[in-house]
Amino acid sequence: MATTGVDAPGRAQIGASTLRTDRWWIQPAFTFGVLTAFVVYSAWRVFSGQYYYASPYVSVYFSPCLATDCAEGALPGGPISWWWLSPALLTAWIPLTFRFSCYYYRKAYYRSFWMSPPACAVSEPHGKYTGERRLPLIMNNLHRYTFYLALLLNIMLTIDAVLAFRTPNDYQWGYVGVGTLILTANAVCLWFYTLSCHSCRNAVGGRITHFSKHPVRYKMWTVVSKLNAHHMMWAWISLGTVVLADFYVYLLASGRITDFVFFTV
Amino acid sequence: MGYSAKFKVWRGDDEGGALEDFDVDVNEGEVVLDIVHRLQATQAPDLAVRWNCKAGKCGSCSAEVNGKPRLMCMTRMSTFDPAETITITPMRTFPVIRDLVTDVSYNYTKARMVPAFAPPADLEPGDYRMAQVDVERSQEFRKCIECFLCNNTCHAVRDHEDNKDGFSGPRFLMRIAELDMHPLDTVDRRDVAVEDHGLGYCNITKCCTEVCPEHIHITDNALIPLKERVADKKYDPLFSVSSLFRKATGRDKAPETPKG
Amino acid sequence: MTELERHSYDVIVIGAGGAGLRAAIEARENGKRVAIICKSLFGKAHTVMAEGGIAAAMGNVNSNDNWQVHFRDTMRGGKFLNSWRMAELHAKEAPQRVWELETYGALFDRTKDGKISQRNFGGHEYPRLAHVGDRSGLELIRTLQQKIVSLQQEDFRASGDYESHIRVFSELTITRLLTNEGHMAGAFGYHRETGDLVLFQSPAVVLATGGIGKTFKVTSGSWEYTGDGHALAMRAGATTVNMEFIQFHPTGMVWPPSVKGILVTESVRGDGGILTNSEGKRFMFDYIPDVFKEKYATTPEEGDRWYTDPDNNRRPPELLPRDEVARAINSEVKAGRGTPHGGVFLDVSSRLPADVIRKKLPSMYHQFKELADVDITAEPMEVGPTCHYVMGGVEVEPDTEETRLPGLFAAGEVAGGLHGSNRLGGNSLSDLLVFGRRAGLGASEYVDRVGGAAPAVTDEMIAEAEAEALAPFGVEGGENPYTIHSELQETMNDLVGIIRTESEMQEALAKIEGYKERIRSVGVQGGRAFNPGWHLALDLKNMLLVAEAVAKAALERQESRGGHTRDDYPAMSPEWRQVNLICRSTGDAVELTRQPLSPMRGDLLDLFEVSELSKYLTESELPKGEH
Ligand SMILES: Cc1cc2nc3c(=O)[nH]c(=O)nc-3n(C[C@H](O)[C@H](O)[C@H](O)COP(=O)(O)OP(=O)(O)OC[C@H]3O[C@@H](n4cnc5c(N)ncnc54)[C@H](O)[C@@H]3O)c2cc1C
Ligand code: SF4
């Protein structure tokens, strides 16, 4: 028998797709707006392939920079010589897939982009639904690999933040500009976001059945669980800091502003 | 400080029905179920409603109030504006029997499909030893009062009757997670979770968590960890190799620990 | 008229609370085909509401505990009116029944060494209640429910049919027990969903229908508590014992009005909560009765020390048996020292840190937050007595739970005897398990003995049962059952409540006669499908019969004891302790007779000091000589 969504035969024939009286659409609309803006901005920056290094700062999208023609100072630079597009494209897929397969972002885009469902007890506009059981969405089960890669990437971004404590151009240790703070904050937020990941929670201890036999991993699990409770918050904050960190570098590199320096040797 | 409130209550059965208007008195401190009872006692003696404890403990009085899945006995009238018209309908995912009462047998059928708890065969009653930290995760899930609001709200079946065959809903995936985390259980239910209970239908959109009157973190603590455990087995060759290795070297074999 | 739905089973169990489910498991494990019948959905029976825990002398927390101590506590709690044999079996078998639950998958809170943790409760000498936070009843019922499912899975593997041995009929109300020549033959009822009538044929029936709370206005019970089992049994020819003993739990919510009566678990006090009046006084110290003088602290300081050092201090009087605490609260309120909404204060906020309260008493925290807008970690609760439990019940054989009617068994709250005149907290859940199992076993053995087939059910019997069930539909413009029900509740609450006197009870009995008259003309609107008005009209008959039994027994017993307090006979009398009051139904009225208690076995008597026994027993009953 053909189904008719929430008014399928046998159920109470109520007719409305929802009877909610609150403004349930605000949240998905907001998420939709912000994520779209983020994707557009990131695509522009990643494909542009320019203005990503302003000594001593490198844009998050371009680190590690793996193409031979990377801007000088963007590390490590070099091995891939045949690449002719924006160097960001060599690495940007890592955070992209990480966030795309993130349990929180999945919720966010399933709700706000795919409207499956747009909000709780609001019916979705699709006749058929198979969830994450088929390609491509079944691939989201590989989230843990993107998590491992994201860890590596975070190490790189942390190095970038540390290197931002050097003076521009002559790279002497002992420098703090606005960019230094932004890059550091970004690295910290990314760590919080990454370590609060559900796959991380499973890996450090969640998969164990007998916590009492693994006190150290239990402790780690407890800590990650605490972070995990705020995973959504870190997902949003780190999204903001990424854009901020990149945009600041862009402004510097394109010569629109100059760095404000708090301290220098 | 009583007042007269406007209600719309869905009345009907599987052949059809409609929202009916009522004006009814509301007194201080009352909940929606009190109002339904007042309707029964004064205006509609045959208004069908299911309830038991009126204390949020039995999970019988599930319905939808202003479109939101809720326990009627735990929905205080003071959360509404006195001028507001309050709509009550039955749960919309299950077949309706009459008025606010639905046929929730789907849930009992699914419950019967979950492979039961299986302790080690040689463990005598009285000899069970479990550490508090090891039972706590499953204890959270055992707070479930089986109101079935989560299964009612999950869009995978709410909007798709045809998925009922393959998908058991958050309540019973959580039950699988509960048994999987039980320190003395000996069965691996991960394949069953995917194949018989449709874990993959869940797209972790968290509506189950939003409506759970027991505030169980269904998605974060049961469904996602279960998905991760399934990934350990089915989608993670690295982990499978390392656990094979640990099995081979005997590092994972405390005799009384059947799992992990 | 459609064909009558018929089923036939070896054993039918009426009631799917703890007692019914445990009985069904036992009968199935003895190879019987079992039907479980309940008025609500499977897993929703009243047992889910139990909070505090299951009493069993496992000795996990204090190793001094053993069955003898538990037996003594139970007898003292019941003021020695208990069926001593039941109290003995209960104390001995409870630990095994609790451990069994773990093999079904229950997850109790644990001690440090991984055993089942046990908590303190009123009247129990040692920490004794196995629990899960404050949702122990939920754990119990869910565990038994899941065990039944696992048995059904086993049956499925063996026979290809989940229901080959156990079938659950939920939302089905039994309206009548059918007998043939004084033997159980079956039961008759209707599906709540459709209104269709059903006949069950079976040589053995286990009644596990719970209590009678809905005959009272302020009650912790749910709508199911209409005393069906008591009434069904009496009408079929069985008897009830000591129906006058009704436990008023000292702490029910008193505000807001719509939640008045909802229980505030005793664990609040077990975990340190104190009772104060409007003057801020911890008044329970003024209400320690003589029989308990040696066992309770006399100063707040000593009481407080007990929580950490129970071996060297006496427990605070907040943990006296429930009847004492309920009466004390009643007196404080009557003396004008009550709270604004007519209760007293129960405070944990000043006793425990907020996070500990939320951890130990999560559902209480939740309940007050959501229903009364009170944060119990920051302010005291207002509480007052609420009708909670009926100690009296269907009279049974202690070992087999068989009633006076061959083939009819009873267990759980519907059965009488174990608790005497007052039940200790936690002793009900253990009662359900111990005697539920015994009833299932008793029924199975009975079926084996009589050879399986049920006595015949005649067309006449069916016609009579049908007419009875459908009677309210025949009445044009009859009286609203909701009105009679609320009047009855008011009558029982006000006139046969916590404190009773002869004149008030006579007035109550007169009113009950009036309701009996009016109920004949009760009419219902609408059709038979899920029609709550009809359901209530039928339940009301049961409540009336039960109310009459309670009032008659209460009028007869001229003493105060446990859950029966007479203003006109305030003392406890050793002579009355020798008397059980038995009720049977004579068709349209309740007939009351006195019956002597059997004397306690010598070895059990020896468990007590003579000085203690002499407070309860007559001179001639005391053991002679060697003490
Ligand atoms: C709020 C609260 C807290 C409590 N806390 C505790 C505690 O901490 N410890 C403790 O030991 N005790 C406690 N008790 C008492 C205890 O919970 C009950 O006495 C016990 O659960 C009764 O169980 P039962 O199996 O006898 O019946 P119930 O669980 O009440 O089940 C009765 C069953 O019979 C069915 N039934 C009734 N009439 C019919 C009919 N006519 N036809 C078909 N089916 C019928 C019902 O549908 C139901 O399934 C508490 C009670 C309350 C109210
Ligand atoms: S999180 Fe999964 S199970 Fe829960 S409502 Fe969403 S899709 Fe359904």
Ligand code: SF4
């Ligand atoms: S998990 Fe929560 S919402 Fe779902 S059935 Fe249990 S209590 Fe209800």
Ligand code: FES
């Ligand atoms: S990063 Fe969000 S869940 Fe892994």
Ligand code: FES
């Ligand atoms: S009536 Fe029990 S949860 Fe509402």
